[in-house]
Amino acid sequence: MRYQVLTIVACLVLFVQPGYGDELHLKNGDRLTGKVVRLVDGKMLFKSDVAGDTTVDLSSIETLNTDGPIEVHLKDGTTFHQKVSSAGAGRFAVEGGEALKAQEFAVADIVSINKPIPKWTGDIAAGFTSTHGNTKTETISASLNLMKRTENDRTTISADYAKGEQEDKTTGQTETIEDWWRAKGKYDYFVSKKLYAFVDGRYEKDAVAELDRRMIIGGGAGYQWIESPEMNFSTEGGIASLYEKFDNQTDSNSEISLQLGYHFDKKLNKTISFTNDLTYYPSIDKFSDYFLTTTAGIRADFTERMFLTFKTIFNYDVTPAIGSGSTDVKYFLGLGYRF
Numbered sequence: 458m459r460y461q462v463l464t465i466v467a468c469l470v471l472f473v474q475p476g477y478g479d480e481l482h483l484k485n486g487d488r489l490t491g492k493v494v495r496l497v498d499g500k501m502l503f504k505s506d507v508a509g510d511t512t513v514d515l516s517s518i519e520t521l522n523t524d525g526p527i528e529v530h531l532k533d534g535t536t537f538h539q540k541v542s543s544a545g546a547g548r549f550a551v552e553g554g555e556a557l558k559a560q561e562f563a564v565a566d567i568v569s570i571n572k573p574i575p576k577w578t579g580d581i582a583a584g585f586t587s588t589h590g591n592t593k594t595e596t597i598s599a600s601l602n603l604m605k606r607t608e609n610d611r612t613t614i615s616a617d618y619a620k621g622e623q624e625d626k627t628t629g630q631t632e633t634i635e636d637w638w639r640a641k642g643k644y645d646y647f648v649s650k651k652l653y654a655f656v657d658g659r660y661e662k663d664a665v666a667e668l669d670r671r672m673i674i675g676g677g678a679g680y681q682w683i684e685s686p687e688m689n690f691s692t693e694g695g696i697a698s699l700y701e702k703f704d705n706q707t708d709s710n711s712e713i714s715l716q717l718g719y720h721f722d723k724k725l726n727k728t729i730s731f732t733n734d735l736t737y738y739p740s741i742d743k744f745s746d747y748f749l750t751t752t753a754g755i756r757a758d759f760t761e762r763m764f765l766t767f768k769t770i771f772n773y774d775v776t777p778a779i780g781s782g783s784t785d786v787k788y789f790l791g792l793g794y795r796f
Contacts, residue, residue, distance in 0.1 A: 478506065479523040481513060482543060489513070493527055496570035518564050520549050530568045579603035582766050582793030586621075596621030596635060598789050600768065611645040611653075617770070619787065637663035637787070651681050655693065666785055667778035669702040671748075673738065675716040688723040699738055699748060703778035710776065714738040714747070728758045749773045756793075764793045 481489040481503060489511065494502040501513045520543040528538045529551075537551060544550040550561045584598045598619040605612045621635035643657035656676040662668060677695015684691075697716040702709040718736035725731055735751035754768035768789040777783050 479503075479521070480543070481521050482519045483513070483517050484519045485517070493521070493523055493570060495572060496567060497572055501570065515564065515567060519546060520544055520564060522549070528571050530570075530572065531562060532566045532568055535562075575605055575607040577603055577605045578796065580764070580793050580795040582764075582789075582791040584789060584791030586790075592626065593624040594621060594634070598791060600766070600789060600791060600793070609647055611647075613643045613645075614641070616640040617789065619789065633665065635787075636665055637661070637668075645679065647681075653679050653681065655679055655695070663785070664704075666781050667704045667706075669704045670700075671702075672700045674698050677716060686724075688721075690719070690721045692719045693717070697738055699740075701774075701776075705779055712740045712742065712746075714740050730756050730758075732756075746775050748775070754789075758795075762795050764795060766791055766793050 478490050479493045481493075481501075483489070489503055489505050489508075491503055491505040491507075494504055494510075496502070496515060499515045501515060501518070503511045503513050505511045522542040523540050526539050527541065528536070529541070530536050539551050542550045542552070544561045547564050548561045549564055579602045581602075582600045584596075586594070586596045588594045596619065599617070601614075601616045603612075603614040616639065618638040619635050620637075621633070622631050623634045624631050639659060639661040641657070641659040643655060645653045645655045647653040654676070655678070656674075658672070658674045661671040675695055675697030677693060679691050679693035681689075681691045683689055693716070695716045697714050698711070699714050700709065700711045716736065716738055718734065720734040722730065722732035731754070733751070733753045735749070737747065737749050739745075739747040750770070750772045752768060752770050754766060756764050756766045758764045766789070770787040770789070772785040772787075774783055774785070777785075
C-alpha cells in the first residue's frame with residue numbers, strides 16, 4: 458500500500474511540474490508561454506500554449522527568454538545563435554560563449570529572430586483545348602512564374618507559350634492560328650525600404666503576327682508603395698532599348714524609348730486573387746511611336762497548391778509588321794500548381 462501511495466504522489470508531482478518553454482513578457486503585464494517562431498519587420502510570430510499562433514509587435518515586448526538557442530540579428534550588425542533570458546525593462550540577456558560575452562541588449566534593437574532563408578517561389582500552369590464538329594481546333598498553352606525576395610533585392614522570371622491549329626473545313630488542311638512565346642526577367646535592388654533600382658529584359662516571338670523577335674532591355678528606378686501578403690503596388694520609370702524584326706520585312710527597327718509602368722496584385726478574398734501590370738515604351742525620337750503591353754489575370758485557389766487561372770495579354774504596337782494589326786490580344790486559361 459505504501460508503494461502505491463508513493464507512486465501516486467510521484468505521478469502527481471510530475472504532473473504539476475511547471476511546463477518549460479519560451480516566454481514573452483509584454484509591457485501591459487501579460488505573459489505568453491510557448492515558442493518563439495520568428496520575428497521579421499517588427500512582427501513576432503509566437504506559438505502560444507493557450508492561444509496558438511499569435512502575432513506580437515516588437516514594440517509591445519518588455520523582455521523575453523527562451524528554452525533553447527535562437528538566431529538574433531541586431532541593428533548594429535551583431536548576430537548570435539544562443540539562448541536568451543529576461544532582463545530589465547526593455548532589455549534581454551544572452552549567455553556567454555566563445556565569440557560573445559554575457560551581456561544585455563535592448564529589445565528595440567532586434568532586427569530579426571530566426572529569419573527565414575530566402576528561397577525561390579512560383580507557379581506553373583498549363584492549358585489544353587480541343588474542339589470537334591463544325592470546326593476542329595487544338596490549342597496548348599503554358600505559363601511559368603518565379604520569384605525570389607530577400608531583404609535587399611528581388612528577382613522575377615516569367616514565361617508564356619501558346620500554339621494552336623485549326624483544320625480548314627473545305628480543304629482539310631491545317632492552319633496555324635496561334636504560335637507565340639515570351640520570356641521576361643527582372644532584378645530589383647532596394648536602396649531603401651520603398652525605393653529600388655531595376656534592370657529588366659524581355660524577348661518575344663509571334664509567328665502569326667510575323668514577329669520574328671522583339672527584344673527589350675531596360676533599367677531605371679521604382680517605388681514600392683505597398684508590399685504585403687494581401688496587396689502589392691509599385692510604379693517604375695526608366696530607359697529601354699527596343700529592337701524589332703519582322704518576318705515579312707528586310708529592315709529591322711531599333712530605338713531608345715522611355716519605360717513607364719506599374720505592377721499591382723491583390724487578394725480579393727481567401728481564394729481569389731487579381732494581378733495586373735502595364736509597361737509603356739514611347740520612342741524618345743517620336744512619342745507617337747510606341748509599344749504598350751499589359752497583362753491582367755485572376756486566380757482561384759481550390760487547394761493549398763492547386764489553382765485555376767485566367768489571363769489576358771494585350772499588346773499594342775503602333776508600327777506592326779506589314780499586313781498585321783496594331784492590336785494583339787491573347788487569352789490563357791489553365792490549371793496550375795504553386796510551389
